[in-house]
Amino acid sequence: GVNLDAYDPSYKVISNASCTTNCLAPLAKVINDNFDIVEGLMTTVHATTATQKTVDGPSGKLWRDGRGAQQNIIPAATGAAKAVGKVIPALNGKLTGMAFRVPVANVSVVDLTVRLGKPASYDAIKQKVKEAAQGPLKGILDYTEEQVVSS
Secondary structure, three states, rough: OOHHHHOOOOOOOOOOHOOOOOOHHHHHHHHHHHHEEEEEEEEEEEOOOOOOOOOOOOOOOHHHHHHHOOOOOEEEOOOHHHHHHHOOHHHOOOOEEEEEEEOOOOOEEEEEEEOOOOOOOOHHHHHHHHHHHHHOOOOOEEEOOOOOOOO
């Protein structure tokens, strides 16, 4: 994984923090290792979760958290960008993020926009991601240029 070298077999509990962190961390690692992330914004479009309301109702926190999950796109906070800084210390404080909960039962996507410390073309970034997916992150990260959809 992204921090396998820091793994200690004596640990009793190991967590990937969240599904969004698990998605974001490998991509951020590849880009940072090759092009030096100066700062970045992560946006996740995330499926409905069990904590959301099925229909409009009261919410103890934010008003929009009480809106029906299957009728709305709901902006939400996410700690995924901060969590990546914990699993990849070189990125601590460099990423921020936001989430949109969307009315689908399964699947999510992460969009990562970064400012780089080293020059890079779109093709160079794609090549490094592809190399990582076929090499050290095989089975963790994948790469495709097929016109896939979520289901």
